[in-house]
Amino acid sequence: MAGLEWSVRQGLLRNLTSQLFTRLFSNIGVRLLQVPILLRALGGDDYGRWLLLSTVPAWLALSNLGFGTVAGNGMLMSVASGDLKRASTCYAAAWKAALLATAVLLTPVLAGTLLMPVEHWVGIGSDRAWEVRTGLCYLCLSVLLSLFTEVLSLRLRAGRRSDAAAYLNGLQLWVELLLVGWVAWVGAGFDRLGLANLASTVVGILLTFVAGRGLLPGLRFDRRAAGRRDVFGLLRQGLQYQSLPMGHALILQGQLMAVHAALGSAAVAVFGTTRTLVRLASQSTELVNHSVWPEMSRLFGRGETERAARLHRLSVIASLATALVASLVLGVAGRPLYAWWTDGILDVDGSLLLCLLASVPFNALWYTSSMVHLSCNRYGGLAWRYLAAAALSLAACRVMASAFGLPGAALSTLVCDALMIPFVLSVSLRLTGDKASDMAGRMRADLASLYLFRRWGGKG
Numbered sequence: 001m002a003g004l005e006w007s008v009r010q011g012l013l014r015n016l017t018s019q020l021f022t023r024l025f026s027n028i029g030v031r032l033l034q035v036p037i038l039l040r041a042l043g044g045d046d047y048g049r050w051l052l053l054s055t056v057p058a059w060l061a062l063s064n065l066g067f068g069t070v071a072g073n074g075m076l077m078s079v080a081s082g083d084l085k086r087a088s089t090c091y092a093a094a095w096k097a098a099l100l101a102t103a104v105l106l107t108p109v110l111a112g113t114l115l116m117p118v119e120h121w122v123g124i125g126s127d128r129a130w131e132v133r134t135g136l137c138y139l140c141l142s143v144l145l146s147l148f149t150e151v152l153s154l155r156l157r158a159g160r161r162s163d164a165a166a167y168l169n170g171l172q173l174w175v176e177l178l179l180v181g182w183v184a185w186v187g188a189g190f191d192r193l194g195l196a197n198l199a200s201t202v203v204g205i206l207l208t209f210v211a212g213r214g215l216l217p218g219l220r221f222d223r224r225a226a227g228r229r230d231v232f233g234l235l236r237q238g239l240q241y242q243s244l245p246m247g248h249a250l251i252l253q254g255q256l257m258a259v260h261a262a263l264g265s266a267a268v269a270v271f272g273t274t275r276t277l278v279r280l281a282s283q284s285t286e287l288v289n290h291s292v293w294p295e296m297s298r299l300f301g302r303g304e305t306e307r308a309a310r311l312h313r314l315s316v317i318a319s320l321a322t323a324l325v326a327s328l329v330l331g332v333a334g335r336p337l338y339a340w341w342t343d344g345i346l347d348v349d350g351s352l353l354l355c356l357l358a359s360v361p362f363n364a365l366w367y368t369s370s371m372v373h374l375s376c377n378r379y380g381g382l383a384w385r386y387l388a389a390a391a392l393s394l395a396a397c398r399v400m401a402s403a404f405g406l407p408g409a410a411l412s413t414l415v416c417d418a419l420m421i422p423f424v425l426s427v428s429l430r431l432t433g434d435k436a437s438d439m440a441g442r443m444r445a446d447l448a449s450l451y452l453f454r455r456w457g458g459k460g
Helices: 006-053 055-064 067-080 084-115 126-158 162-187 190-212 228-241 243-263 265-301 305-341 350-358 360-369 371-375 380-404 406-411 413-432 436-449
Strands: none
Touching (some): 006 126, 006 162, 006 190, 006 243, 006 265, 055 243, 067 084, 084 126, 126 190, 162 265, 228 380, 243 380, 243 413, 265 360, 265 406, 305 350, 305 360, 305 371, 305 413, 350 406, 360 371, 360 413, 371 413, 380 413
């Protein structure tokens, strides 16, 4: 069996190191530190309201239509195949799409967030209406500006510096935490918290611009490089891809809304914080996925399907192993860790924790395998099926939360996993040329060849 070349291994190690910084040290670290800071500053009820308010910009984030991810895959595969002209066309189309989305959405966002009575939705009196509306406005403006962070990072990804983009993303999270901590110290309010989020986004844009300025000199924004057909073609592909983040939003933000409708804002605080803790296990899977994705795109761009197949098998093994270990650790130590983390302000039922952990290995299996679909821009069937599965899962969450409380809401995620696993695995095997009948044997051979990396391919 052909091994993975030396440059692929180097890319994987760079990506893995950056993902350790971003997802474990930054993403998880910042979220874990931010929860007790905000709980002490806002109290349990207001923290639940802040989580609910934060779901709105998560929906707005769908406005980028996924063109950044689609353009990033296209640029990376084009550069890998030596087609720099095509990469420049994708880059110009992404810039135009970002400018178009911002121009279309800016006025409705400002008018909607400042004029709509969102304070009544989150259960706050009219005396704090301006604070709530201004905070939501800042959060939504941050989402619009983040479109340009994504476009600027395309140069880094095309130049095989996805690791640099990840480091900058992690650094931005720490900037946000510092600003949130300062706001909590001087007197937390929804408006100040939203402004802290917006300021950290501006910092991220500046850092990403500086980091990618000297990379791939032949790649630049030229408005003539991409015509209307290129822009709308990119938007059309992105709209198809956008079903994936829309499905994520239905499960993550939709669950909070369903819990709020069934059980109230106090239950949202408990459910949201417990799920944040459980996502420690999910983040271990993300380490694998986002380390593999750029290298797999490069392999598909060069037509090296057999190497991509092996990378797929190894990533599934690694993802399942890390998910199972992390779930086991949280299953044993989760409750005392949660009590310490929330400083006793919130209390979690052990059954809620275990029900949330139940879906982690299943989600790791199909989500890691879906990297094959995403890396070669063959995600059409995946996207629409995931959106449908997430919608069914959300409906189940509303019903099960009313019937069984928070544990019922947690178990609803298994509906999505059960629907996605058979489809994702079968398509991944077809795209990589693998067969289900000898998959187990090939995985055993892959594991045997990984001993100290000695037989994991030669330098090529």
